[in-house]
Every structure is written in C-alpha cells, then in structure tokens.
Amino acid sequence: QAQIRTKLQNNRKNGRKAFAVLLDPDKVELESFPFMLAESVRFGVDFFFVGGSLITRYTSDEIIAAIHKHTHIPAILFPGNSLHIEPSADAILLLSLISGRNPELLIGQHVIAAPLLKKSKLEILPTGYMLVESGRATTVSYISNTTPIPHDKPGVAACTAMAGELLGLQIMYLDAGSGAQKPVSADMIAAVRQAVDTPIVVGGGINSVEKARLALEAGADVIVVGNGIEKNPDLLPEIAQAVKSFNEKIAA
Numbered sequence: 001q002a003q004i005r006t007k008l009q010n011n012r013k014n015g016r017k018a019f020a021v022l023l024d025p026d027k028v029e030l031e032s033f034p035f036m037l038a039e040s041v042r043f044g045v046d047f048f049f050v051g052g053s054l055i056t057r058y059t060s061d062e063i064i065a066a067i068h069k070h071t072h073i074p075a076i077l078f079p080g081n082s083l084h085i086e087p088s089a090d091a092i093l094l095l096s097l098i099s100g101r102n103p104e105l106l107i108g109q110h111v112i113a114a115p116l117l118k119k120s121k122l123e124i125l126p127t128g129y130m131l132v133e134s135g136r137a138t139t140v141s142y143i144s145n146t147t148p149i150p151h152d153k154p155g156v157a158a159c160t161a162m163a164g165e166l167l168g169l170q171i172m173y174l175d176a177g178s179g180a181q182k183p184v185s186a187d188m189i190a191a192v193r194q195a196v197d198t199p200i201v202v203g204g205g206i207n208s209v210e211k212a213r214l215a216l217e218a219g220a221d222v223i224v225v226g227n228g229i230e231k232n233p234d235l236l237p238e239i240a241q242a243v244k245s246f247n248e249k250i251a252a
C-alpha cells in the first residue's frame with residue numbers, strides 16, 4: 001500500500017539517495033519517449049514525477065500508460081491543480097504550497113480533490129511544497145500567484161519546513177521552479193535538513209552533475225531533474241551515475 005512512502009523513509013534511515021525524472025506532459029516527445037524510458041530503467045531512475053503547472057498538449061494518462069508499458073518505475077503525479085489528477089498513476093504528491101499564502105493551493109484544491117482521491121487507488125504522499133526564488137519568474141510562481149521564499153533566506157525555509165512537519169506533512173519539496181536560473185542553495189537545503197526529519201525532495205534548475213552532487217551533499221534525499229534532461233538527454237545517465245556512486249560510498 002504505502003510502498004513509496006516506505007521506500008522514502010527507509011532511504012532516509014539508510015542515507016540512500018534517489019533520482020526522480022520530471023516528465024512534463026507539455027514537453028515529452030512521444031516518439032523518443034520509449035527510448036528515454038528504456039534509459040531510465042537501464043540507469044536505475046527511482047521515480048517519475050508527472051505533471052507541471054500548465055498542461056496544454058498531451059494529458060498525463062498517455063504518459064503514464066507508456067511508463068507502465070515500458071517500466072516498473074513508479075509514476076507519481078506532481079499536479080498543478082485538481083484537474084491534473086489521473087487515477088492511473090501510482091501515487092500523488094498531495095502538495096500544500098506552504099511557502100505561499102494562497103489558500104487555494106494550501107487547502108482549497110485539496111477539498112475539491114478529496115472525494116476523488118479517497119475513491120482512487122493512488123498512494124497519497126502529503127507534501128509541504130516550498131517554492132524558492134530562482135533568479136527569474138518561473139511558470140509556477142506566476143501560476144500559483146505566490147511569492148517564493150527568497151533565495152538567500154535559509155532560515156525562512158527551515159521554519160516553513162518545521163511548520164509543515166508539525167502539521168503532519170510527510171515530505172518537504174524545495175523547488176526553484178522548472179528551468180530555474182539558480183537551483184536551491186546548498187545552505188538552504190542544509191538548513192531544512194537540520195530542521196526536519198522528513199525526506200527532502202529538491203528540484204528546479206539542476207542541470208549538471210555538479211549541481212546534483214551539491215544538492216545531495218547538502219542533504220537532499222531525492223533530486224528531481226526535468227528541463228536539463230529535455231535539453232541534454234545525456235544528463236540522465238550522468239546524474240543517475242552520480243546518485244549511484246553517492247549511494248555506493250555510503251554503503252561502503
């Protein structure tokens with residue numbers, strides 16, 4: 001039942017890191033998609049996050065069907081709003097946008113989604129979602145109508161995560177937004193790591209092995225990469241390898 005949560009908690013206990021690839025239905029190329037899925041299996045991608053703030057082209061169900069056809073990697077919804085719920089996925093990051101003060105994204109959409117989620121077989125992953133300022137306006141900051149946490153205020157992020165954990169949220173997701181100019185800083189990840197015991201997911205602007213390593217060393221449990229792989233498919237095996245060697249070092 002709670003397979004993904006259990007995996008995340010066990011990883012957290014053992015210091016193991018995980019690699020999630022973000023699949024934005026607006027950016028996936030369906031022709032080359034099976035190859036990308038095969039690469040993900042080959043290099044040990046742990047999770048697919050499926051979603052985006054705005055979906056205009058393919059719907060998530062096409063993407064999820066392909067994931068299920070070609071892999072056993074869990075497809076986790078990363079929804080922009082309650083319209084993005086797709087019951088054929090394996091799980092959903094039930095995001096509460098705790099860095100913002102927009103009640104719709106803190107609780108409003110959740111009320112709308114609750115009966116649907118209760119009926120579905122989706123594993124629910126209650127997640128404190130924190131947007132972090134990234135050097136330029138991202139789609140998510142515009143669409144969510146919220147002010148992100150300033151890049152150089154790790155203390156604000158730490159207190160926000162603490163509050164989220166006290167409210168019972170089980171995962172903290174620090175996101176600089178897709179295509180961010182600067183990813184979440186190592187200082188901020190480390191401050192959140194010190195503040196809470198939950199698994200920490202970090203994404204947005206991780207477009208090199210170096211940036212991935214910095215996030216892992218600072219305390220990220222899961223790193224998420226989307227844009228970087230869309231632009232340079234070789235980044236998938238490279239980052240997968242970096243995560244793997246990180247885990248091998250810990251095991252040794």
Ligand code: 1GP
Nearest residue numbers: 178179203204205226227
């Ligand atoms: C965005 O965390 C994700 O919500 C991933 O961002 O597309 O910049 O990798 P990128």
